[in-house]
Amino acid sequence: MLSNLWKRQAPQMVGIDIGSHEVKAILLSKTADGYKIVSHATAPVKKGAVNDHDIRDSAAVVDCLRQIKRSLPKNCKFAAVAVSGSAVMTKVIYMDAALNESEMEAQIEIEADNLIPYSLDEVSIDFETLSVNSIDPSKVDVLLSACRTENIDARVDSLDEVGLEAKVVDVEGYALGRSVELIYGQLPEGADRKVVALVDIGANMTTFAVVDNRDTVFIREQAFGGEQFTQSILSFYGMSYEQAEKAKVEGDLPRNYMFEVLSPFQTQLLQQIKRTLQIYCTSSGKDKVDYIALCGGTSRLEGMANLLTNELGVHTVIADPFQGSLHAEESVKSTLQPSISKYMVACGLALRSYGQWRT
Numbered sequence: 001m002l003s004n005l006w007k008r009q010a011p012q013m014v015g016i017d018i019g020s021h022e023v024k025a026i027l028l029s030k031t032a033d034g035y036k037i038v039s040h041a042t043a044p045v046k047k048g049a050v051n052d053h054d055i056r057d058s059a060a061v062v063d064c065l066r067q068i069k070r071s072l073p074k075n076c077k078f079a080a081v082a083v084s085g086s087a088v089m090t091k092v093i094y095m096d097a098a099l100n101e102s103e104m105e106a107q108i109e110i111e112a113d114n115l116i117p118y119s120l121d122e123v124s125i126d127f128e129t130l131s132v133n134s135i136d137p138s139k140v141d142v143l144l145s146a147c148r149t150e151n152i153d154a155r156v157d158s159l160d161e162v163g164l165e166a167k168v169v170d171v172e173g174y175a176l177g178r179s180v181e182l183i184y185g186q187l188p189e190g191a192d193r194k195v196v197a198l199v200d201i202g203a204n205m206t207t208f209a210v211v212d213n214r215d216t217v218f219i220r221e222q223a224f225g226g227e228q229f230t231q232s233i234l235s236f237y238g239m240s241y242e243q244a245e246k247a248k249v250e251g252d253l254p255r256n257y258m259f260e261v262l263s264p265f266q267t268q269l270l271q272q273i274k275r276t277l278q279i280y281c282t283s284s285g286k287d288k289v290d291y292i293a294l295c296g297g298t299s300r301l302e303g304m305a306n307l308l309t310n311e312l313g314v315h316t317v318i319a320d321p322f323q324g325s326l327h328a329e330e331s332v333k334s335t336l337q338p339s340i341s342k343y344m345v346a347c348g349l350a351l352r353s354y355g356q357w358r359t
Contacts, residue, residue, distance in 0.1 A: 013080040013167050014039070014072055015175075015349030016065070018155065020050040021203035021226075021297065023064040026343050027076060028350045034325025035182065035351070037332055040343070041071035047241075052223070053084030053172070053205065055154040065162045080168040080349040081155045082175045085207070085219050088147045091115055094139045097132065104129075108144060116146050124149045124169075145171070168352045173219025175348035176200050177209035180293070182347055185324035186317060187291050194290035197280070198319070199273055200344060201298035203227045206269075207345070208276050210289060218280045224272050226298035229265045236261055258302070266307055269298075274312065288314060295319040295341040319344055 014027040027039040049060035069076075093111055095104060108127050109120070116123055123146045133139040147169075156166045176198050184192045193213050200207040202225045210218040226248075234244040237254065247253050253261070273292075281288060292314050294305060299318055308316040319341045322333060326340075326347070336343070 011078045013078040013353045015346040016079050016081050017346040024346045025068045026346045026350050037328040039072050041068045043067040061158050062161045069162045078167045079164040080352045082170040082172040083151050085173040087151045088171050090145050095142050097140045173209045175345050177211050177216030179344040179348035180211045182321035182326045183319050183324040196291045197289040198293050201296040222272050232261045292316040293319040295344040297342045
């Protein structure tokens with residue numbers, strides 16, 4: 001079920017982010033001053049096996065998960081995964097504050113039948129009580145979430161194949177928003193009371209999560225990512241896909257590529273980010289966000305953070321949890337430091353281990 005409001009300590013879960021380019025996994029333990037990396041792993045995904053966050057080739061994904069599982073401690077049995085926000089329908093409804101949880105659940109089913117354009121047999125539903133309704137104190141605002149069961153089953157079944165039990169199926173945008181806890185220390189003092197936009201630039205999708213005073217208040221996805229950059233390199237310099245991807249990763253590109261390929265891509269990415277933040281500001285009544293944290297494999301493109309700071313007038317950083325409250329053995333830290341920002345969704349999922357849990 002999605003985003004349950006838990007009531008006891010959750011079991012320790014490895015956060016597994018199934019992307020279109022690679023699968024990323026991270027296992028965290030809680031420390032006195034934050035969290036420590038217990039284990040981490042990545043495995044490349046066969047091109048086309050995951051498309052628009054849908055698993056199209058389950059055998060290829062299972063092969064990746066087997067590689068991941070071999071890197072995890074043998075006693076690691078539980079996992080937290082996420083579905084795309086575009087696959088989830090959400091709506092805030094209003095319910096009588098006097099209802100207990102079981103009465104609320106029965107009422108939710110009736111409400112869901114009217115709100116969801118699919119048979120209830122085809123969807124998994126969950127709800128979370130948000131707060132007392134601002135207009136009528138006898139009511140509470142309840143977030144109703146629904147996702148096609150087939151989307152959830154594809155992830156749960158793949159994990160089952162490798163001996164991992166999915167204890168949580170979250171929404172990617174909310175997992176991303178949760179990971180902000182790890183980077184508050186990287187931002188100016190008081191950032192936890194401000195509005196922080198996390199922008200995860202993946203291979204095919206850019207995921208946005210806006211966090212206001214520690215609450216994720218807005219999520220959105222745009223079908224745009226590093227794959228477009230690779231395709232530009234490929235077409236401009238007549239390379240094969242593999243050559244373009246390698247050249248992008250290693251920075252082995254012609255001297256004038258910054259003007260020919262990088263700058264146009266950055267301009268497109270800037271427009272995508274600007275447009276999405278305008279949507280957030282319009283819906284929230286805010287003038288702008290206070291900070292932007294870039295993450296994901298494409299976030300470290302040369303000059304991207306400075307471009308956003310200059311063009312949007314918003315202090316922008318590349319997310320680095322090691323400058324916040326994430327710790328690791330020195331050998332692990334030195335290995336992960338250049339790429340830690342791409343683990344933000346996986347970290348947000350792993351943090352579900354330290355929330356509340358409902359049986």
